[in-house]
Amino acid sequence: MVGANLKAETMALMDKRTAMETEMNSIVQRLCNPGGPGLSGNLIDSEGFPREDIDIPMVRAERHRLAELRSEHSEITEKINVNIQILHSVRPTKDSGPEETSLSGQVASLSAPIQTSGFSVTSRAMDVDVVTSIPFAMVDEITESSPAAEDGLQLGDQVVKFGNVEGGENLLQRLAAEAQSNQGQAVSVQVMRQGAKVGLSVTPRIWQGRGLLGCHFRLV
Numbered sequence: 001m002v003g004a005n006l007k008a009e010t011m012a013l014m015d016k017r018t019a020m021e022t023e024m025n026s027i028v029q030r031l032c033n034p035g036g037p038g039l040s041g042n043l044i045d046s047e048g049f050p051r052e053d054i055d056i057p058m059v060r061a062e063r064h065r066l067a068e069l070r071s072e073h074s075e076i077t078e079k080i081n082v083n084i085q086i087l088h089s090v091r092p093t094k095d096s097g098p099e100e101t102s103l104s105g106q107v108a109s110l111s112a113p114i115q116t117s118g119f120s121v122t123s124r125a126m127d128v129d130v131v132t133s134i135p136f137a138m139v140d141e142i143t144e145s146s147p148a149a150e151d152g153l154q155l156g157d158q159v160v161k162f163g164n165v166e167g168g169e170n171l172l173q174r175l176a177a178e179a180q181s182n183q184g185q186a187v188s189v190q191v192m193r194q195g196a197k198v199g200l201s202v203t204p205r206i207w208q209g210r211g212l213l214g215c216h217f218r219l220v
Contacts, residue, residue: 010083017076020069024134027066029195031059031220032135034156038220039063039134135160135192136167137175137217146214151202153215157191162202171219179204179212 032038037051037059045051135158142148142155163178165171178187182204189200204212 006083006087010080010087013076013080013083017073017080020073020076024066024069024073025192025195027062027069028134028158029192031062031066032138032158032192034138034140038138038218039066041220134167135220136165136171137162138220139191139215140218141216143209143214145207146209147205147207148202148213148215152198152200153189153191153202153213154193157193157198158220159189159191159217160197161188161190163187163189172217175217183212 028039030036035053037043037054040063043051043054043056043059050056137159139148139153139155139157139159142153160166162175163182165174165178168174184203184205186201186203189202191198191200202213206212207214
């Protein structure tokens, strides 16, 4: 009975997490729309005045809500991880009753991959791997017939992963270094486009224009 209750609690937590991920994706999409302030962009103009092209109170409220969701998402994920480890410790034996055997079979359903909008969650025995697709940069300029354009990048794409770059410090420098070190080689790129995750293969290369990609990234 305890195991069944724990499974029900875990499923409820997964449903709650899925709803949170959907809300997080919606907030990120709104903040990172072309011309938007992004997740951490300045709310003042070059002269130090509040920007007139955005609703500053709304942006602050959305950023605050996103921070709350991220924190709660992490807590729920940890709780799910603990629950799944406990559930996977239940092993049917030849002396197990029908209820125990049934519970063990139901636990397998918690180990199936879960796909949500912009988020990929995979739960396995003793392991819950959560990849939260939060963009760190946006394509705010792209030249026609450039390597980036020909390989599928589009204006407004929100970059989640570019090769080995997935966030952290010195992002622009690391993006440039990643392109330089992979000249002539395909780089795996993941972007958010109109709320959906899109996977691309982009090959930095010499062309008639500047740089190896022909696009510009703006941090969000």
